Amino acid sequence: MTYNLLTVEPLNLDTITAVLAQCLHVREQEVDVADEDTDQELRNWDALVLCGKKSVLGDVSTSLDIYVQESVQPQPDESELASAFARAAGAVVLFPAEDVPVSAYWLATEDGRVTRARLYDSDDEEPVFTIDTVEAPVARLPHVAVALIPEVVRELKIATPVSDAFDVHLEHMRPDQAGTLGTPLRLASDRLGAWEKLIRHMEASWASSGWCPPDLYRERLEARDDLEQVRGQLPHDAATLLQKALEPLDALFAELTVDDTGGLLRKELPLAQDAASEHGWWWNRRPDPLPW
Template sequence: MTYNFLTVEPLSVDVVAAVLAQCLNVRVQEIDVADEDTDQELRNWDALVFCDKVTVLGDVSASLDIYVQESVQPQPSERDLASAFARGADTVVLFPAEEAPPSAYWLAREDGLVTRARLYGSDDEPRYTIDRVEDPVGRLPHVTVARIPEVVRELKIATPLADAFAAYLRRMHPDEAGTLGSPAWTASDRLGAWEKLVRQMEAAWAPSDWYPPDLYGERLEVRDELEQVRTRLPQDLTVLLRNSLAPLDALFAELTVDDTGGLLRKELLPVEGAASSHGWWWDRRPEPLPW
């Protein structure tokens, strides 16, 4: 398994080897760590763990590319190894997040806490800037502490009902499925977005533990679009869409409260009268609001 870490503090090859040995429960002699000054002919090519260490600039000091042989068991997740390495080396470790934006990273503090981070790299040289973190990091006092909304939009959320609808659409209406903007394509796309919202609400907003208000408003508008597009679908898709929406709408209603005070509308629809064409889902809200 491979791991890609960035560390805030500079570390010697000996420290990296010792900490990896501790984290992976292998002997330090079975770990090969090399930096720019290492003679490649002196490397231990029979090692169980290999690590290439490169000096970088900016808010981080070192890049570690780690490869662990399959014979080393157990194989920790990148998150677990980063957290353990941060504690063992008394450093701050960053590693890439699963989401699409290249700036999406996780950060492990030296106390083991893992939080979101936004990291920008330079195209001209190996220089990195930590732009934002979601929890304070004592060793990065200059970095803004705030939520990072773009990763919530890109979270991979399971959508079994939308997936089943899309599979049926591809099988029974392949031309419609492949036509961007067609009523059937729109229904499939919007159903997936609506199900993502409801599933995250069901999971108490995990894994982000919050939800951006602008994205929440977009997802309510998506539900409006589903009402509009359902009258333009073939009969079989109309029935399938209705059957897919029924459990999602019921779950949404169960997980929200009646917004008798209009709190949600005031936050998401600031223009007076703008909500007149919206569905009943605008009259309910999560309690508490997730932002």
């Protein structure tokens, strides 16, 4: 298994060797750590753990590319290894998140906390790394802004079983149009997926992000508006299929929200005066509390 870690603090080879041995429950003699400019012929390629170390510039100091042989068991996932490494080394460790923008990382501190971080690297020949934002304060990074990171939520992998079933039926009914960009069928599929993502995210109490950016919430309400408009452009059988898909989702949305009698949602996500009547009933209900 491979791991990619970055540390805020500079670490020497002996420290990295000792920490990896401790975290992976192997002897130090079974760990081979080398700088990037080390003569590769001098390395122990039969070691249970191989690690390439590179010094980098900016808010992080050390980059580690780690390979662990399959015979080493158990094999922690990247989050587990990063957290264990941070505690053992007394360091702040960053590791990439999966299936999200390349700037979105996780950050583990020496006291066991894990939070999100936004990390950029420059286009210089020797890149300079900048930790732009963290979602929770990190004592060793007092200069870094603390704020929620919207793009992490936008890229969350949220299961959409109703939308998936709709797509399967649509493909059987209209194989020549279902996947074609710009068609009403494709628009219906995309907007239904966005609407279901909002509802499933809400149903899960906004896990795993813990919140929803207001701009994203607005986009997904607007996706529901689009479904009303596109329904009239669909063939009768596809329109019927869309209605059947919407019924349980709309009912679940109503169940998970409260009547916005005080107009709180409209204050947070104001509508143009001449456009308010074009929006559906879902704009008159809101999560309690609002998720941002």
